[in-house]
Amino acid sequence: MKNLLNPKWIIAINIIPSIILIALLYGQLNVIESLLDKNALTMWKDFSICLIVATILQIIYTVFCIIKDLNISGYYAVFTLIIYSVIIYFFGQNSEYLIPFSVPRWMINIDPFYYSGTFLMSSLIHSLFILVVLSSRKSNTTSAGLSFLYGICIPLLGYIFIQVVLPLWQNTESNFSTHVLIVLFLSASILFLFFICRGFYILTTKTSSTLLKFKIYLKIVICIVFPILGLLINNSVFKIKYGVGNEPFGNFSNAWFYIVTVFNGILICLYKIKNENFRLFRFYALLACYPNTLYFFFVFAPFLPLAIVAVIAMGIGFLMLTPLALFTLQTNDLHKEYHNLKQSNSAFKLKTIGTVAFLVLPIFITVSYWKDKLVLNNALEYIYSPDYSKDYRIDVKSLFKTLEVIKQNKTKRRISDNQNTPFLTPYYNWLVLDNMVLSDQKITKLEEVFGGYKNELEPQSRSFSNRAKISKIKATSKFDSHEKVWRSIIDLELTNPSDEDLDSYETVFNLPNGCWVSNYYLNIGNRKEYGILAEKKSALWVFSQIRNENRDPGILYYLSGNDVAFKIFPFGSKEIRKSGIELIHKEPITFKIDDKSIDLGNKLQIAAGKIESINGTTYIPAREKAKLKLVKRIPQYHFLIDVSQGQERHKENYYNRITQFIKTKGIKSDQIKIDFVNALLNEIPYHSKWKNELVEQDFNGGFYVEGAIKKILAQHYNTNNNTFPVMIIVSDDSKIGILTQNFADFKLAFPESNFFYELDRENNLWSHSLENNPKNRIEKVSKITNHGTRVWKNKTNYHCYLSNDDQASIAINSKLIENDFAVEKQKTWAAGLNLQGMWFNGFINKSFSNENHLNMIKQSIISGILSPTTSYLVVENEAQKMALKQKQAQILSGNKNLDPDEETQRMDEPNLYLLLLLILLVFKFKKNLTFLSLATK
Incomplete structure (x- = not known):
């Protein structure tokens, strides 16, 4: 811990967190500034000035110490401890004025009070450690016991204060009494932490024979027993004994938390083995486990002032100090072992391998999350923006593991539960989900498509009447x-x-x-x-x-x-x-x-009435289209056979239905395609032994008809030959598979007919609309619809098939379309035509990538023309406009197949209801109404 006296630590522990906090608060203020009154703005200004001045003074002092090659002084520590305590206290007391309840909660992206405590708490702890080190330099071994005694006396005095003094406390109409109590509480908390830290520090640095005799038992308790007990209590005892939710400090139920904690504790306890190779292994292994120790230290740092309350209330508050004690002990152990090993090993080797070892856990977590990201993005791309020339392979097992993690992170049970894992859940949401969410509707669809689940989950929405x-x-x-x-x-x-x-x-x-x-x-x-x-x-x-x-x-x-x-x-x-x-x-x-x-x-009035083209997209007016040649293309029959989970027993029935239909209609074999459909589409040419391939199919996943139809339409449009697709569903599922959308976006790909068909068990052919409510049967038919199509050709002999009606049509030559086509000016008709072509080309020709998506949004906004990727929104004030701008920036920086928050999401925060519980447990000993009124003011 003596290394903490190096002024460079101020940069990492104090200055950088302060700058991050300033940036976060500025971003929040930028959104809500127009909604705040003059007093609130003045308070924001005062708080910002205090924080900025404190940060600048830290920077000046750090530079001075580095230039003069000085260690951090005790005066700096005292000054920082006082100043930052005052800043946190000021913010906590005035948080309701800084962000009044009149500001809509959905505009609040962060919890300023918690963020201030989190980012400034590291400065307080650093200052506390400096004072511990400096005050312990001349201490003898017995002072460790005295330090612990002083520390224990503080909660005892607090208990006496609650029992004896508070009942006699004279409440006043002013807030003076409240301020006095809060100051007393903060002072007691700081002194409590100081003496406890000092005691642990002396224990881990002094080597008297008495301490050495009991050191191994202390290490077992601090490094193994207390951490495991703390994890168990967090995961179950709170619920059983006190009726609060599971995991009040966060979700630490993953087995790896227990494995790494036990392994780390055993390594610390095996300090007496002198074998050189084992000592090297132990040193690197301790460094590999060190991120776990640091993690829990930072997770519990904001709770440290409440440890004294927990000690008074429940007697288990010392467990909240375990991460602090373990951090102190392991840091000293690593520091000593490094200097010992440096005597017989290269310092460069120790540092290099040690750095790699330290990064093992973070890299393992990152790689695991990155794999989840790749699997999820691959599945989302397949469902929502597929590249029809690509052969998709989805790791279903990994996908469902990822979905379980996402659902767990979204879970909101009781108000006292905290299902998220501090720091790791926000990191997961940032790396895997780009700080967005996967909506319940999309999770349901992924489960249905790849797992064959029969979910009935409907997205919840507030219903409004529509009388206007x-x-x-x-x-x-x-x-x-x-x-x-x-x-x-x-x-x-x-x-x-x-x-x-x-x-x-x-x-x-x-x-x-x-x-x-x-x-x-x-x-x-x-x-x-x-x-x-x-x-x-x-x-x-x-x-x-x-x-x-x-x-x-x-x-x-x-x-x-x-x-x-x-x-x-x-x-x-x-x-x-x-x-x-x-x-x-x-x-x-x-x-x-x-x-x-x-x-x-x-x-x-005579309109232009001529064919016009821009960027590969051509507009053909109705009058010009009527002059084009009318042709009737040959139907290409696609039998979409349901090979989803649970449909194995219908193989023979499927074969008989299709065979009879082909025979009855006299369809030629070269006009037939057999499409085996589950989550994926497997298409084969029709031949006499196709039944064998039906029998050998893997019946799994869901019957994803929607994806199959889109792929067939896209492939036919790109092939651009003299056939058109006739899609016939063959299934025993009365709901005809997974169909959540219509196919109106693919309108250009089915000019002959707006229908697809269903062949039922009695060999009746039912029509379904491609444009409206595709799940609903329209009528029983005996003949396939074919209205014919108009053929348009350009100067390069590229031809396109257009619907045979009295409306204008649009033809798209995907080979000519440029996704970064320049928009010259706003609100032009040509810009709208270009956007139409970009949109259709984006999903029918190739995967509509994030880059293409961003280009289309940019061109839509620049041109002022509404597109399928944009929306015209009217809001009533500047704060709403700033919130829109902020949300738009967040979405555009992420995966376009993910969703905005289903509700206002914040960085994972500690459970505030737990904090209330810890305070209220104090009242278990004495129901003092005066104290309750003061504490809740």
Whole structure:
């Protein structure tokens, strides 16, 4: 511990944590500043100045000591101990004013009070250790016993104080009594820790014959018995004896905590063996276990002031000091052993191998987490952004282990439980989940796809009535002669006809091809507030949080295909609200919303009406498409056979159904593909012995029809030949497998027909819609639909098949699309066409990577055109805008297949209910109402 007198320790233990704390607090203030009153802002300013000045003084002192080659002085330690205690006390006393309850909780990303204690506690402990070392230099061996005696006397005096003095304490109307009690408590805690640390330090550094005789027993108790007892108590005794939750200090139930703790304790106790090779092994092994000791030391550091309360209340408070004692003992042991081994070994060798040994546990944990990340990302990519040219191999066992960890980290049981593992859970969430979460809906889908689970879990959502209706609608359209496009503004007046508050308006409207949303506004009070175009997930998250506060959000975003969701909340009783949407379109259109229709653009005015291309994406107006050649491609039959878990018994039935259908319809063998579908798709050509391959299939996982259909559509679109896919599901599952989405985004890939089919047990063929509610049967059919298709060719003879209808169409040549295509100016029709092409190309041609996703978001925001990756959101104040900006930055830096928080997530914190419990247990000895009122002020 003498090494702690080196001034370089101030940088790591004091200065860096202070700078991190300043940065975190600044980030929090930046979000909520507009919601704070003048007094709160002044308090923030005063606190910041104190913290910054203290940090600057630390830096000056450190530089001075390094230049002068001086050790840290006792005056520095006393000064730091006092100053940082005052700062923590000040923040704790005023935390409710710094972040008042009027600030919505979802805007609070950190717990400033806990963070201040955590990041500043290291400075207090360092100062305490310095005073321990300096005060013990001239101590004799008996002073260890005196130090422990002094330390034990402090909780005894505290008990007497509670029993005798407090009942006589005269409470006053001022807060003076409360401040006095808090100061007394902090002073007692510091003195208690000082004497206990001093006693342990003297025990581990002095070598009298008396101490050596009992040293091995003390080591066994401190290094093995107490740590294991502490883990057991944390995991079970609290629940049994006191009725609080499991693991109040955190989840340490993993077997590795016990294994490393016991192994480390045994190594410390085997200090007498003199064999050189064993001593080297022991030294490196102790260094390998040292991160575990450091981990528990930092986990329990914020609780150290409460150890005295726990001693008074339960008598087991000394267990809270075990990490401190073990840290002191092991640090001294390593320091001594290093100097002894250096006599016969190279210092470079000891340091090099020692550094590697120290990093073993952190590297092992990191590699384990990184493997979880790779497995999870691979599974998420397969489900949500697959590369259809890639052969996926999913490690299902590892995936489900990862999902269990994620679910455990998300678990919120009783308020007194703490299911997270301090520091490790935040590290896991950062490394594996990019500080986001995997929603319950996605966890359920992964379990269904890869495990064959029949989950019925539905995402929980607050239900809102939708009584508000459009009472007035009007539109203004102007033709932009320069760009040859129409710009239309639809003004809406929405009325809540009921007498109830908190109604909402929610609807979905469909945009024709070649029409894009270029702006949106909502009246908030007497002002017109225009929407912010932001990343979609962050906008939806902020909308949800504001809505839960019953405030004023409005939002526009794509669902699937050309369907756009439009939501406004809230509406008061009989309230009338005004909103508007701006559209940009190439031709006159009829815009439909709810039961209202309105013509946009003058149909009598001649529009451009010509084929236009940008960045590999081509717009073909209806008039031009009608001139194209009409052809009927050959159907390619895909039989999607259910080979999921539990379907083995239906093999013969599947074979008979398909064989009979082929024979009845007279389908040629070269028009048939056999697709074995479970979590993955295994496609084979049709041949006379395909039954053998059916029999040999592994029936596992879920029947992932959704993924199979998407892959078939994508492959046919990219093949671009004279066949079109006819997909026929063959299953004994009445729910026809896993289908959570429609296929409207793939609209360009099925121009002939909007249907896929189901072949039931009686060989009846049922149609299902690819665009709406695909799980629902539509009707029994005897003939496969084929409306034919229009063929468009460009100058390079690239051809594309378009739907045979009276609507404009879009053709996409994926080979020409550039994902970083430059957007020259805002709100142009061409920018919308480019975004359409990028979006479709992203999921039908190749995996829509994070980089492509970011490029599309960037181009959507720059151009001001709504895309499937963005959303127009109206918020009512600057704080909400800052929160949106912060959430967007977090999401854009992570995996696009993960989700924003399902609820406000913070860094893993100690259980505050435990802290209350420890204080309340004091009252078990004396129900003093005066003390209770003071302690809870």
